Amino acid sequence: MAKKDQNADQDTKGITVKKTEDMPEWYTQVCLKAELADYSPIKGCMVIRPNGFALWQAIVDQFNAYLKEDKVQNAYFPLFIPESFFKREAEHAEGFTPEVAWVQNKDDKGERFAIRPTSETIMYDSYGKWIRSWRDLPLRINQWCNIVRWEVQDVKLFLRSREFLWQEGHCVYETDKECHEETLHYLERYRQISEDLLAIPVTLGLKTEREKFAGAIRTYSIESLMPDGKALQMGTSHDLSQGFAKSFEISFQDKEGKHARPWQNSWGISTRMIGAIVLTHGDDKGLIIPPRAALNKVAIVPIIFEDKKDMIIKETEKVGELLSEFNPIVDTRGDYTSGWKFNEYELKGIPLRVEVGPKDIEKKQAVVVRRDTGKKEFIPLDKLKQHITDTLEAMHKNLYDTAKKRIDADIVTVKDFKAFEKAIEDKKMVFTAHCGEDDCELCIKEKTAATSRCIPFKGGEPGSETCVHCDKPAKYKLYFARAY
RNA sequence: GGGGCUAUAGUGUAGCUUGGUAUCACUCCGGGUUUGGGGCCUGGCGACCGGGGUUCGAAUCCUCGUAGCCCCA
Numbered sequence: 001m002a003k004k005d006q007n008a009d010q011d012t013k014g015i016t017v018k019k020t021e022d023m024p025e026w027y028t029q030v031c032l033k034a035e036l037a038d039y040s041p042i043k044g045c046m047v048i049r050p051n052g053f054a055l056w057q058a059i060v061d062q063f064n065a066y067l068k069e070d071k072v073q074n075a076y077f078p079l080f081i082p083e084s085f086f087k088r089e090a091e092h093a094e095g096f097t098p099e100v101a102w103v104q105n106k107d108d109k110g111e112r113f114a115i116r117p118t119s120e121t122i123m124y125d126s127y128g129k130w131i132r133s134w135r136d137l138p139l140r141i142n143q144w145c146n147i148v149r150w151e152v153q154d155v156k157l158f159l160r161s162r163e164f165l166w167q168e169g170h171c172v173y174e175t176d177k178e179c180h181e182e183t184l185h186y187l188e189r190y191r192q193i194s195e196d197l198l199a200i201p202v203t204l205g206l207k208t209e210r211e212k213f214a215g216a217i218r219t220y221s222i223e224s225l226m227p228d229g230k231a232l233q234m235g236t237s238h239d240l241s242q243g244f245a246k247s248f249e250i251s252f253q254d255k256e257g258k259h260a261r262p263w264q265n266s267w268g269i270s271t272r273m274i275g276a277i278v279l280t281h282g283d284d285k286g287l288i289i290p291p292r293a294a295l296n297k298v299a300i301v302p303i304i305f306e307d308k309k310d311m312i313i314k315e316t317e318k319v320g321e322l323l324s325e326f327n328p329i330v331d332t333r334g335d336y337t338s339g340w341k342f343n344e345y346e347l348k349g350i351p352l353r354v355e356v357g358p359k360d361i362e363k364k365q366a367v368v369v370r371r372d373t374g375k376k377e378f379i380p381l382d383k384l385k386q387h388i389t390d391t392l393e394a395m396h397k398n399l400y401d402t403a404k405k406r407i408d409a410d411i412v413t414v415k416d417f418k419a420f421e422k423a424i425e426d427k428k429m430v431f432t433a434h435c436g437e438d439d440c441e442l443c444i445k446e447k448t449a450a451t452s453r454c455i456p457f458k459g460g461e462p463g464s465e466t467c468v469h470c471d472k473p474a475k476y477k478l479y480f481a482r483a484y
Numbered sequence: 485g486g487g488g489c490u491a492u493a494g495u496g497u498a499g500c501u502u503g504g505u506a507u508c509a510c511u512c513c514g515g516g517u518u519u520g521g522g523g524c525c526u527g528g529c530g531a532c533c534g535g536g537g538u539u540c541g542a543a544u545c546c547u548c549g550u551a552g553c554c555c556c557a
Contacts, residue, residue, distance in 0.1 A: 337518075
């Protein structure tokens with residue numbers, strides 16, 4: 001923002017930039033002003049404020065319900081991982097070393113500890129002790145915890161922070177088949193969280209060798225595309241095969257009494273999801289909370305006139321009781337004008353606003369305003385509950401459809417590298433054929449800053465095409481984009 | 485790794501060249517008035533990144549440190 005504008009624009013409450021004009025600035029303002037998060041004294045570490053944590057809580061609650069259905073148990077393992085554990089699986093250690101933070105006590109001559117960047121190693125040490133028989137399998141454990149990845153690159157609230165919250169599921173199976181099926185099942189759970197709870201469309205697919213998790217044989221992901229043309233990996237599910245089981249000496253006696261090596265997967269989603277909500281649904285007025293994830297689905301604002309003040313507040317509170325199932329904010333404060341409150345709840349993204357004024361009371365109605373479309377409707381009180389239920393669902397659908405339409409329009413299929421470069425330059429996501437060579441993919445990254453996102457389950461077959469970059473026969477078709 | 489710039493209240497800033505009780509707006513707190521889209525009037529709280537130096541006197545000059553931003557490789 002130009003310096004002179006800052007004095008002229010004295011409104012520090014509302015969002016001062018348009019989403020389409022300066023998205024990085026817009027994003028930061030929404031996170032701060034909707035009170036989702038705040039900066040901390042430590043670079044890259046953020047404070048998640050109650051409004052932001054409520055979004056996380058909605059994700060946690062829904063996912064815990066899924067875990068229960070899937071017979072996955074919650075548990076907790078230590079924050080610190082002995083260096084020797086961490087290095088036991090070579091590929092894993094190499095992949096994570098650059099971003100690990102270490103702890104070493106001054107008077108301690110023993111080994112230093114890694115602050116967990118992910119918990120495979122500390123968890124599988126325990127698994128090795130616990131698993132003896134085929135009767136111990138499958139073992140399905142999840143933990144909710146914080147993770148530290150001390151990346152120095154530019155940090156961004158929710159999307160890229162040195163510490164974040166996540167869940168990580170770690171399961172062990174008797175057979176490769178069972179392991180693989182469930183790896184895909186948890187990816188489908190992530191699709192449900194993203195699309196059905198948060199109204200954020202995603203593509204499901206397989207990561208390339210270059211982009212897969214260090215230590216996995218295959219990584220699957222859900223990928224979305226943000227309105228600035230940057231892709232966001234929203235969740236991953238890794239087929240670990242038997243690599244960690246070997247390194248951590250996990251074995252069991254099978255039904256025939258023979259020693260056998262089990263199969264493992266791990267999978268995670270994080271507070272990154274919150275950043276995706278902001279970017280995907282927000283507008284120039286601020287945040288829009290997808291209704292199924294909203295703690296307070298409704299804000300009720302009385303239109304107070306001095307002469308009828310008591311009566312209006314009383315009627316407003318009655319409407320609050322009527323709508324109690326939506327956990328409404330009933331804002332009868334006299335210190336703020338109703339116009340001020342309208343802006344406040346729009347900034348904070350409350351899905352629906354219900355206004356109660358003298359004219360409404362007279363007509364036994366309320367005004368209902370949608371956050372996504374701004375559409376205003378006058379609804380009789382006896383139909384209000386049903387109307388709100390229906391409108392919240394309509395909002396979910398509209399948010400999803402709007403995002404899907406935008407994403408579809410921002411994906412271009414290309415066959416030659418010139419078109420590829422232009423599309424990336426135009427902030428598009430590219431769908432194209434590739435040879436599958438690691439070097440070729442790296443070369444594309446160096447030239448365009450785009451990385452491979454995933455080989456989609458639907459449409460990833462190579463056909464007879466050649467690689468967009470090197471003209472060798474294609475191994476698969478996949479998405480490329482610049483990414484968060 | 486190299487170079488440059490910056491640090492003043494919760495936020496954004498003026499003052500620094502030329503040393504002399506730190507500016508303005510928003511926020512915040514109080515009072516009044518208002519309330520169908522951030523209204524109006526009024527009173528108030530609140531700051532010179534940290535250490536050292538020069539000086540009668542330092543936000544200002546010097547120095548070290550710390551933090552942030554930008555550019556180059």
